[in-house]
Amino acid sequence: MIKKTLRLLYRSFECRLSEREQASLEQALERSPELRAEKERIQLQREMLSQGPASSFGPAFAERVMGRLDAAETGSNGWELFYTTLLMLFRRFAIAGAVALLLLLSYNLRLGDKLSSEEIFFASDATHEELKRLPLF
Amino acid sequence: MRTKLDDTSLIRKILDGDKHAFKEFIEKYESQVAATVIGMLGPGPEAEDIGQETFIRFYRALSRFRGESSVGTYVTRIAINLCLNEIRRRGRRRTLYVSNGEERLEAVAHKPGTEHQDESSRLVNLGLQSLDPKFRTVIVLRLIDGYTTRETARILKLPEGTVLSRLARGQQKLKEILAPLYKDEQPISRDGP
Numbered sequence: 001m002i003k004k005t006l007r008l009l010y011r012s013f014e015c016r017l018s019e020r021e022q023a024s025l026e027q028a029l030e031r032s033p034e035l036r037a038e039k040e041r042i043q044l045q046r047e048m049l050s051q052g053p054a055s056s057f058g059p060a061f062a063e064r065v066m067g068r069l070d071a072a073e074t075g076s077n078g079w080e081l082f083y084t085t086l087l088m089l090f091r092r093f094a095i096a097g098a099v100a101l102l103l104l105l106s107y108n109l110r111l112g113d114k115l116s117s118e119e120i121f122f123a124s125d126a127t128h129e130e131l132k133r134l135p136l137f
Numbered sequence: 138m139r140t141k142l143d144d145t146s147l148i149r150k151i152l153d154g155d156k157h158a159f160k161e162f163i164e165k166y167e168s169q170v171a172a173t174v175i176g177m178l179g180p181g182p183e184a185e186d187i188g189q190e191t192f193i194r195f196y197r198a199l200s201r202f203r204g205e206s207s208v209g210t211y212v213t214r215i216a217i218n219l220c221l222n223e224i225r226r227r228g229r230r231r232t233l234y235v236s237n238g239e240e241r242l243e244a245v246a247h248k249p250g251t252e253h254q255d256e257s258s259r260l261v262n263l264g265l266q267s268l269d270p271k272f273r274t275v276i277v278l279r280l281i282d283g284y285t286t287r288e289t290a291r292i293l294k295l296p297e298g299t300v301l302s303r304l305a306r307g308q309q310k311l312k313e314i315l316a317p318l319y320k321d322e323q324p325i326s327r328d329g330p
Contacts, residue, residue, distance in 0.1 A: 010305035014286055045312060049280040053175040053262050055168040057185045062163040064185075065192045066156065072193065 002028075009039060013046065144208045151199060163192050169209060169282065170216050176277035177220035179266045187223055191216040206291070213282065214292050217274060224270050264311045272307030275300050 005028045008021055017025065029035050142150065142161065150158035170191050171184075178184045194215050202211060265273055278289040279300070286304070290297045 006309075007305060010308060011301065014301055014304065041312060042308060045308060045315075046280055048257050048261055049276065050283070051257060051261075052172050052281040053258050053265070054180055055172040055175070057167060057171050057188050061167050061185070061188070062160045065163050065189045066160055068189055069159075069193055069196060 005035065006038070009035065010042065013042065148199065148202070148208065151196070159196060166192075166209065166212050170212060172281050173213055173216045173277055174220055175262075176265055176281045177217070177270075177273060178223060179262050183223065187216070187219050190219055194219070210284075210288065210292060213278070213284075217278070217292060221270060221274070260315065264315045267314045268307060268310055272303055272310060275303045276307045276311065279304055 005025065008017065008025045008028075011017065012022075012025060029039065142158065147158050147162050147165075151162060167188075170188050174184045174188050174191070178187060191212060195212050198215070202208075206214075265276065268276065274293060275289055278284045278292060279286060284292065286297055286300050289295075290300045293300070295303075
């Protein structure tokens with residue numbers, strides 16, 4: 001079977017062919033029993049497909065979707081509550097920490113005679129041994 | 138008893154938070170989504186899972202729905218995208234599309250969930266599941282869901298010419314895949330006497 005004619009045959013199921021194409025296809029169909037059989041096969045296959053595979057997910061599908069949606073919403077609400085609580089809790093610690101750090105920095109700044117990050121953080125010449133001697137350790 | 142609402146009223150009610158309206162919407166579009174998803178993935182729990190996910194995604198995206206296409210087309214687009222993702226995920230997990238046609242059919246024929254379907258439906262599923270997804274998608278949308286070639290092209294964001302050629306090639310390939318089964322006359326009653 002000529003590829004071009006076969007392509008024309010498939011196209012004839014989808015769109016209107018031009019008069020010339022239609023005439024050429026009809027001629028080919030008249031001449032070739034093989035092409036006629038192919039046309040029947042295509043028709044049969046298209047019918048089978050249009051009847052399609054199963055078109056249902058089984059009984060109570062809508063209820064299952066609603067259940068899943070409700071569960072997802074409850075779940076997301078639960079997580080939301082957890083994160084909000086966590087955020088509120090840590091916000092207090094974070095604010096307290098930031099205030100303490102600011103106080104420390106201002107204190108160090110007042111003690112030191114120059115404005116550098118080392119002075120501010122009290123880490124100018126401190127060695128490991130000196131740090132160990134500090135009451136903090 | 139509630140009267141059936143049209144899509145616009147249903148959407149409005151769903152947006153107002155009416156869960157019954159959403160349930161009605163699911164019942165209205167279940168068969169359409171099922172035909173698309175089962176056509177793409179074959180029957181089974183994975184298909185139902187994707188079906189459920191389709192409606193949940195639709196529900197969550199509804200506020201963004203502009204009405205440029207029909208609701209049915211919008212839902213189908215979600216379903217098709219989820220199916221293609223699932224096929225890609227499956228592809229990474231295991232290769233179903235092996236080179237040998239017989240092996241492909243065997244793989245699908247022994248999938249759970251295909252035993253109790255009627256013959257023609259089984260035959261369609263066998264063929265479809267063995268097709269490359271790019272051909273399967275156009276066949277499902279055009280020949281099973283009944284969208285026009287233009288609508289199919291719009292859903293898949295492809296030129297109409299591409300849809301037409303994939304449709305022709307897909308049908309040819311489907312015929313080749315199903316040929317051994319047609320020849321046997323009792324193609325899929327392999328487990329029968």
